[in-house]
Amino acid sequence: MGRRSTAASGSATADAVFKALADAGRRRLLDRLRVKSGRTLNELCEGMRMSRQAVTKHLVQLEEADLVVSRRMGRKKLHYLNPVPIHDIARRWIRPFESGRLAALRELKDQLEG
Template sequence: MPEEHSENHIFRALADPSRRLLLDLLFEDDGRTLTELCDYLNMTRHGVMKHLNILEEAGLITTQKNGREKLHYLNPVPITQIHDRWVSKFSKAWTSGLNRLMSRDKNMVPLKVANLAAFLFYRYKFLSRVEDKNLYRLPKRTRT
């Protein structure tokens, strides 16, 4: 399977909130059965099975038969690869930008840097069209 094809599978699998919830549940307590996972989702057992199959095809979870039960385990390798390939290179730019900004102004107090970081975070979340914009509030600005 080509690298891009597997990345597309991973991104498609992560696009659904129900599948992300399943991954969160497996992160909290690995090795859950289908019945245990169904308790957390408001859908039929068949619907949860479909979501688990998509996660398994993307390589995000693995399964193991234990008698009559099938245990589901989180596979962190694909998410780590996605992080290394896509997230880390962009976070390096943000970090180096903040470092350059701080090195330019030696008198910059940490509060200003915190306000700047909060502003950049808020701006990023706003541009990402966060549903609940009240969740990310900027700290009150202090005059200096």
């Protein structure tokens, strides 16, 4: 029920993307893919203080959010960063809040002081 349009090609839901970003471990994985994309599972496990299975599950979440795309190469699985979903949430959920930023801050300050 409520299948999330597997995200393989289109953009994932904002829910999935924010949820994927809401974990320091997953953000670390993204950061490392940003530096160098195309890493194997085992490479990505390095330095993560958890089992390989745990990392796999995090990668699954990242793939469901379409933030990571993977490809099998022989017995290896290579993981690539896909920046599109981040771009999408930035447009819808970040920039609109930055636009009104100064106004919001002024209003907030007024109310907290006055």
